[in-house]
Structure formats: structure tokens, C-alpha cells
Amino acid sequence: MLKLLKKPLDGAILPFVKFSGITSFGALNQIKKALNTRKVGHTGTLDSFADGLLVAVVGRYTKLASYITGCDKEYLAVFKFGEETDTLDPSGVVIKRGKLPNYQALMDIVPNFVGKQSQIPPNYSAVHFNGRRSSDLMRSGEKVELQAREIEIFSIDVLEVNTTENQDIAKNPFVEEVMLKISCSKGTYIRALARDMALACGSFAFVSKLRRTRVGNFNLADAVGARMLPEFSVDNYVDVDTGIESNEIIAGCVSFSESIAKTVGLKTLELKSDFYDRFVNGRFIKKYWFKGFKPSGCQTTFAVFCCNEFCGIVNGTDGGFEYGAVFADKKR
Structure with missing residues (x-):
């Protein structure tokens, strides 16, 4: 029995397989249906004839697409x-x-x-x-x-x-x-x-033939649907069933963690819990809100976490910070 989400996800990242013969946009339809949301994007187009890794972003995490798109990639x-x-x-x-x-x-x-x-x-x-x-x-x-x-x-x-x-x-x-x-x-x-x-x-x-096998540190082997892909070689071609069960799609969704932030090349900052409300409400950011912040002398983009919860993106310099995006809930 297929499992469908009744309530849309607020935000998730999904390493997903696009099969040959469909567009990157078309590949997202299965995700939209399984996760009960229209707000799904991807982080780099794959040509219709190609297959392989498509890193999808869901809900509020669509704002992260540009950071993942900038990652190095690997192909066969x-x-x-x-x-x-x-x-x-x-x-x-x-x-x-x-x-x-x-x-x-x-x-x-x-x-x-x-x-x-x-x-x-x-x-x-x-x-x-x-x-x-x-x-x-x-x-x-x-x-x-x-x-x-x-x-x-x-x-x-x-x-x-x-x-x-x-x-x-x-x-x-x-x-x-x-x-x-x-x-x-x-x-x-x-x-x-x-x-x-x-x-x-x-x-x-x-x-x-073309297959994308890696985006940053996201690997095709870990993507939802990877087990359905045929072996890639000069001669081998197998037409596969491109239907991935919704249960697999739901199970494959992950949150944006500190390890993923580092995977896509972002530095991380730990927000002190006392200043959580001020941060998520968009108050002017102070350096002392963060644990162990050390100025680097140049513009740096940070992923902000508080007690392992992803809160948002900020751009920081020695002169201060400005918000890139806020993802945390205002009510905790």
C-alpha cells in the first residue's frame, strides 16, 4: 500500500534519481505527489536523455537551491x-x-x-x-x-x-x-x-549516454531509486520502470544538517539558545549571539544552527551580519 503524506513537509532535501527519457522538471512530479506539495525544486538540470542524481529541495528549503547548485559534479x-x-x-x-x-x-x-x-x-x-x-x-x-x-x-x-x-x-x-x-x-x-x-x-x-553520479558530497548510490538504474557501460542499455514508490520518497527525505552544510561548502555557526527568538524574528544580528565566532576578515556565508536545528543562512564579515534566509519556526 502506498503511503502519501497528508501534511506537506516544511522543508527537506531529497537525493533522487532522474531516469532517461524525462525532463528534470517532469521527474519532480513524483516527489510533489508523494510529499503533497507543489513547492519542489532541483539543484541542477539533467538533459532528458541523461539519468542519474538529481538533488531535490522541498518546501522552504527551495531557498537553498543556489548553494547546492554551485557544488562540483561528477559524471559517467x-x-x-x-x-x-x-x-x-x-x-x-x-x-x-x-x-x-x-x-x-x-x-x-x-x-x-x-x-x-x-x-x-x-x-x-x-x-x-x-x-x-x-x-x-x-x-x-x-x-x-x-x-x-x-x-x-x-x-x-x-x-x-x-x-x-x-x-x-x-x-x-x-x-x-x-x-x-x-x-x-x-x-x-x-x-x-x-x-x-x-x-x-x-x-x-x-x-x-550520460549519468550524473555526484553533486558535492551527495552520491548517486545513496539516492532514492538508485537500485533501479541499470549498469552504465558503452554497450549496455536497459529500459527501466521509472516509477518510484512514495514510501521510498518519503523515507529518503533528510533535514539540512551541519554535515550537509559542510558538504555544500558552507561554514557553520552555533546560535546561542537565548537569542533564538531574536534571530527567527529578524532582529539586528549581534556577533555575541554565536558561540565561538572568529572574524575571518572576508565575506563568508554561514549556515546557522541552534541545538541541532537549522535556523537559516547569514552573510558575515568583520563588520557584522546580514540575513540570507530564515528557516526556523517563530514558535518553538
Whole structure:
């Protein structure tokens, strides 16, 4: 028997699996139904063809989305060489064809894409151009010229290589597909990486499969629905039932704790219980409200806790504090 919440949650974080074939927004519908709320957001879009980790924020915690979105991410990806589609994914139309790269040429250029670099996002993306999403402009036949953005790729690991006629890599064969594990910063487009790596070794490519495995310290293995995902590989594809029971969704919801705050890169402050009411009512913040506060000399964002209860976000400097958001109840 399915369990549905009768009363909406005030706030929760839910590491959740998005399955291939549905949009990130569509994936939230199951959460909204199970938790009896319309107030659900996510912390970073996954393309429709991709699957993997989507960190959802519920209720008042939707205000935390921007902090989690800024976390580093990790992906598994399969690049298919010899063709480039207009969307740089399998849903697009092939617009370029070229020769396959040989194994050594591909291996030689991989290290060149690790580190800080400029990357031009795909034209079919959520990046805005002249005030509109570039993907919407492309679909309406308008011209888009996106500017390069600074990103950082921390590591690229080659996990699997498919060569023509399954030749031994010692013979430097041509590569049809490669599976990579990629760790990168916010704003990195794996589809753009496939395009650029292929061009660097004299070929074309698009991303045929993509799975997000980590957001900050949130891991796919711990997400609701992870057990339903098929193994990720160059050849493997299994169509799965994307229905996750409401019981699992409810059980997977977690509160925003000090450990999660540190996971998303926030420093923490302990609010003295005597000043709880003043804080949640938005009074002017005093430094002595917090235990062991030490000025750092620079602007810092803190997650504030009182007796293990998450109270809110503040921005602090040596000159004082200002509220970012208050999450605690005014009645305790």
C-alpha cells in the first residue's frame, strides 16, 4: 500500500534519481505527489536523455537551491565519434560527419582538457542569449552565438574504449566510442566537452549516454531509486520502470544538517539558545549571539544552527551580519 503524506513537509532535501527519457522538471512530479506539495525544486538540470542524481529541495528549503547548485559534479559519459548532432546528444540531427580518431590521438589529448579552461556552451542549452534560452531560439530557427565561459575540469578517467572491429589497442585502432568519468565544476557542459575533445583529435562526436553520479558530497548510490538504474557501460542499455514508490520518497527525505552544510561548502555557526527568538524574528544580528565566532576578515556565508536545528543562512564579515534566509519556526 502506498503511503502519501497528508501534511506537506516544511522543508527537506531529497537525493533522487532522474531516469532517461524525462525532463528534470517532469521527474519532480513524483516527489510533489508523494510529499503533497507543489513547492519542489532541483539543484541542477539533467538533459532528458541523461539519468542519474538529481538533488531535490522541498518546501522552504527551495531557498537553498543556489548553494547546492554551485557544488562540483561528477559524471559517467559515453562519447560516440564520427558524427556530431545539432544538440550534441542522441536526440539531435546529424550535422557533421568525419573520420574516427585513432586510439593514441585520443589518449594524447585527454590530459589537455583537465584544468581551468574556457568552454562555449552548446547552442541547445539553458544558457540565455538576448534574454531568451538559447535552446528556444534554436528551435525557432534563430541564430545563436554563445560566449565562452570559465569552467574547471578536475579529472577525466578513461574507463572503456570501443574500437573498430574490436581491435587490440596495441595496434592503435580507430575509436568508435569511449566511456569517461569526469569530475568538473558548476557550469561545465559534458556535451561541449565531447565536441571539443573530438575536434582536438580531428573528429566529431556527441554524447550518446550520460549519468550524473555526484553533486558535492551527495552520491548517486545513496539516492532514492538508485537500485533501479541499470549498469552504465558503452554497450549496455536497459529500459527501466521509472516509477518510484512514495514510501521510498518519503523515507529518503533528510533535514539540512551541519554535515550537509559542510558538504555544500558552507561554514557553520552555533546560535546561542537565548537569542533564538531574536534571530527567527529578524532582529539586528549581534556577533555575541554565536558561540565561538572568529572574524575571518572576508565575506563568508554561514549556515546557522541552534541545538541541532537549522535556523537559516547569514552573510558575515568583520563588520557584522546580514540575513540570507530564515528557516526556523517563530514558535518553538
